[in-house]
Amino acid sequence: MLLAVEVKRLRSQIHDLEQQLQRQDRSLNNTATSLASPPVSFAASPASAPPDTRLDRRKEQGRLKRYWEGIYTSTAQSLQTQYYGPASSFYFIGRMSSYLATALQQPHFDHHMQPNSASKTFATPTSPQRGPLDDAAVTADRPTAADTLTATQEDYFLSLFWHSYHCVLQILDEVEFKEHYKSLWVAPGKSRKPSALVDMVLALCMQYGVAFVPRSGTTLQTQVDVDGDDATIAGRWLYRRSQTLLSAELESPSIITLQCHVLAVLYLCNASFQNMAHSTLAVAVRTAQILGLHIEPPESMPRKTKELRKRLWWTLLTVESKTCMKLGRPLSAQLSEATCSLPADDHELALLSGSSLAPFEDNVTWHTYNLQNTKLILAARTVYVEFHEKCAEVLAAIDGTRLYSDAQALETCAHFLSTGMEHLHSWRHSVPNGLRTTRKASGAPFSTDKSPLDLELYAPVWLQRQRLLLELLYHNLSMNLYRPFISFSTVPNSSSSLQRTHEHANSCLDHAIAITHIMHQMLKEGDTLRGWHEAFQWQWNATLSLIGYILAYPLAPSISSARQAIDSAIDVFETFGRNFAIAASAVNVTRDLIAKADFLIYRASGNGIITPVTPSSSDFGVLQANASADYENHGSNAMCAPDMEPSGMFQNTLSGMDLAFTVDSFNSFEPVLPGSTNMSNLWNFSED
Numbered sequence: 001m002l003l004a005v006e007v008k009r010l011r012s013q014i015h016d017l018e019q020q021l022q023r024q025d026r027s028l029n030n031t032a033t034s035l036a037s038p039p040v041s042f043a044a045s046p047a048s049a050p051p052d053t054r055l056d057r058r059k060e061q062g063r064l065k066r067y068w069e070g071i072y073t074s075t076a077q078s079l080q081t082q083y084y085g086p087a088s089s090f091y092f093i094g095r096m097s098s099y100l101a102t103a104l105q106q107p108h109f110d111h112h113m114q115p116n117s118a119s120k121t122f123a124t125p126t127s128p129q130r131g132p133l134d135d136a137a138v139t140a141d142r143p144t145a146a147d148t149l150t151a152t153q154e155d156y157f158l159s160l161f162w163h164s165y166h167c168v169l170q171i172l173d174e175v176e177f178k179e180h181y182k183s184l185w186v187a188p189g190k191s192r193k194p195s196a197l198v199d200m201v202l203a204l205c206m207q208y209g210v211a212f213v214p215r216s217g218t219t220l221q222t223q224v225d226v227d228g229d230d231a232t233i234a235g236r237w238l239y240r241r242s243q244t245l246l247s248a249e250l251e252s253p254s255i256i257t258l259q260c261h262v263l264a265v266l267y268l269c270n271a272s273f274q275n276m277a278h279s280t281l282a283v284a285v286r287t288a289q290i291l292g293l294h295i296e297p298p299e300s301m302p303r304k305t306k307e308l309r310k311r312l313w314w315t316l317l318t319v320e321s322k323t324c325m326k327l328g329r330p331l332s333a334q335l336s337e338a339t340c341s342l343p344a345d346d347h348e349l350a351l352l353s354g355s356s357l358a359p360f361e362d363n364v365t366w367h368t369y370n371l372q373n374t375k376l377i378l379a380a381r382t383v384y385v386e387f388h389e390k391c392a393e394v395l396a397a398i399d400g401t402r403l404y405s406d407a408q409a410l411e412t413c414a415h416f417l418s419t420g421m422e423h424l425h426s427w428r429h430s431v432p433n434g435l436r437t438t439r440k441a442s443g444a445p446f447s448t449d450k451s452p453l454d455l456e457l458y459a460p461v462w463l464q465r466q467r468l469l470l471e472l473l474y475h476n477l478s479m480n481l482y483r484p485f486i487s488f489s490t491v492p493n494s495s496s497s498l499q500r501t502h503e504h505a506n507s508c509l510d511h512a513i514a515i516t517h518i519m520h521q522m523l524k525e526g527d528t529l530r531g532w533h534e535a536f537q538w539q540w541n542a543t544l545s546l547i548g549y550i551l552a553y554p555l556a557p558s559i560s561s562a563r564q565a566i567d568s569a570i571d572v573f574e575t576f577g578r579n580f581a582i583a584a585s586a587v588n589v590t591r592d593l594i595a596k597a598d599f600l601i602y603r604a605s606g607n608g609i610i611t612p613v614t615p616s617s618s619d620f621g622v623l624q625a626n627a628s629a630d631y632e633n634h635g636s637n638a639m640c641a642p643d644m645e646p647s648g649m650f651q652n653t654l655s656g657m658d659l660a661f662t663v664d665s666f667n668s669f670e671p672v673l674p675g676s677t678n679m680s681n682l683w684n685f686s687e688d
Contacts, residue, residue, distance in 0.1 A: 066395035085328020116585035117272035157205040167462035196245035206235030211531035223584040231580040270533035294338040310343040318377040364434030369466040380477040383420040414500040448510035482508035512545040
């Protein structure tokens with residue numbers, strides 16, 4: 001009897017073990033299937049899904065993923081169009097242009113809503129002439145004696161680097177660079193030996209230093225004219241020579257090669273050559289991977305060398321992330337493939353790095369900015385990726401390519417973004433006090449409470465610059481994430497269901513005003529941000545948000561604050577405009593756009609007087625719908641679809657003219673009549 005019981009127990013155990021083995025086999029098979037095919041979602045595709053679904057990354061659970069479509073528009077000297085995603089300022093310009101075209105019954109050219117820049121005048125930063133390059137221009141593209149710098153001039157511009165870009169772009173060893181530079185001067189009275197790194201540092205410093213020099217010419221035309229002496233392309237011959245030297249290092253790159261690429265990206269961004277900068281970033285990312293910077297440095301390396309490699313990798317990744325998010329394009333460097341840990345910022349390392357910048361407080365060194373800047377970009381990148389994945393999921397569900405045609409879809413994404421923004425809020429609370437700029441009137445750092453800055457009197461300039469750039473970057477990233485929810489929708493009776501959307505539109509406005517207040521105060525009270533081209537670009541980006549908000553919500557309670565911020569933005573552009581042309585051009589563009597917006601406010605109010613309203617989200621949405629309805633009642637047959645995509649709205653706007661064109665080629669302030677000959681060459685006619 002006991003033997004029979006024991007046999008039964010053993011058989012039961014064997015059966016259990018066999019079932020466990022079967023479950024493990026099934027689990028291994030599913031894992032192998034998942035690894036063999038690209039992931040299509042956060043969860044693996046069901047085993048019953050067709051094979052093409054598991055192999056096609058665009059498909060999610062049997063449906064084709066619907067990513068938010070961007071815009072094709074010409075932003076450079078050529079009429080060739082480039083793609084910019086829905087997160088870009090160019091996409092937002094397209095939306096504003098479409099809305100103005102319908103509201104004013106007056107089509108606009110996109111390039112009239114963009115300041116005049118070097119990239120719209122010259123084919124490359126080193127072009128000797130305006131317009132496209134020809135063979136003669138290429139052969140004549142050589143520096144002259146006037147373009148070369150003396151040893152004294154080089155020493156002056158290099159001295160600018162250590163207290164400007166070096167404190168925020170921590171990818172060079174100051175001692176090693178100075179020793180390298182000294183070794184290039186082999187004999188007195190002779191020119192130094194060529195060096196791609198020295199040339200690139202000098203080009204960047206000339207771009208910065210020349211921006212302090214007032215421009216000649218007082219007429220309106222010369223103020224906005226980008227010529228060969230413009231500060232944004234100062235040092236272009238040094239940039240060209242550096243690139244020529246780097247071409248010999250493509251097969252065997254070094255750390256110096258990568259440092260040159262990163263510096264070149266900044267130079268190109270400052271010069272407004274965004275697509276060249278984006279292409280250079282791709283080369284830089286591949287170079288970093290060739291050098292193995294994406295993995296943890298070997299333990300055998302000295303700590304100073306290991307930390308420099310880490311800072312170089314993470315600086316590259318932050319610049320790449322910032323640029324891709326700014327342009328609305330896919331990210332190249334994948335975090336999942338990198339094992340390199342974040343750089344350190346302790347006092348021991350600050351002393352080892354060889355910089356002349358001394359530690360400031362117990363928990364803050366000059367490296368702390370680099371660490372906090374990296375964490376900020378990573379937080380924004382996380383929100384950006386997750387938000388656009390959610391948008392793709394929502395668009396697939398409604399079988400659409402834009403969110404503005406479905407109020408519920410827009411509100412769903414707004415709620416999702418609210419959760420994601422906690423990443424940025426957590427970062428803001430973790431910033432050390434030493435990197436915070438205090439506020440007057442009990443205001444809080446990194447807030448949008450409109451309180452003025454309380455600058456620390458005896459803080460070193462490099463630390464003040466770090467504090468300001470960190471806060472401006474935070475506001476710019478936050479503003480960009482909120483901006484898609486500035487909606488020009490005319491969906492009736494939708495205000496009650498769009499409360500979170502309206503809250504995000506208000507948040508976008510608040511961050512745009514914060515950027516403008518900081519820029520305005522700092523340019524009035526000091527030189528910390530003078531010559532800083534990226535700061536100008538942030539102000540232009542904020543100005544677009546301000547104008548877009550005013551256009552979308554002409555009777556909102558915050559219009560007065562937005563309008564005052566526009567006046568401050570114009571002051572900022574006028575200050576920058578004394579030194580480089582794109583800022584002077586931004587003054588004219590802003591005034592033209594705000595004149596249109598003021599007219600719409602006047603028309604929406606009925607008698608030119610803005611009626612006081614209760615500052616609530618529901619009233620906010622009702623006012624928007626009423627103002628949009630007013631536009632519909634002024635003879636527009638096109639204003640039917642809510643928040644049309646740029647190309648679609650333009651097609652409808654001129655449907656009665658039998659013209660077909662795309663947004664990238666048609667965006668003019670001037671009215672165009674049928675049969676006009678002087679404008680027709682800019683239109684893209686369809687061929688039926």
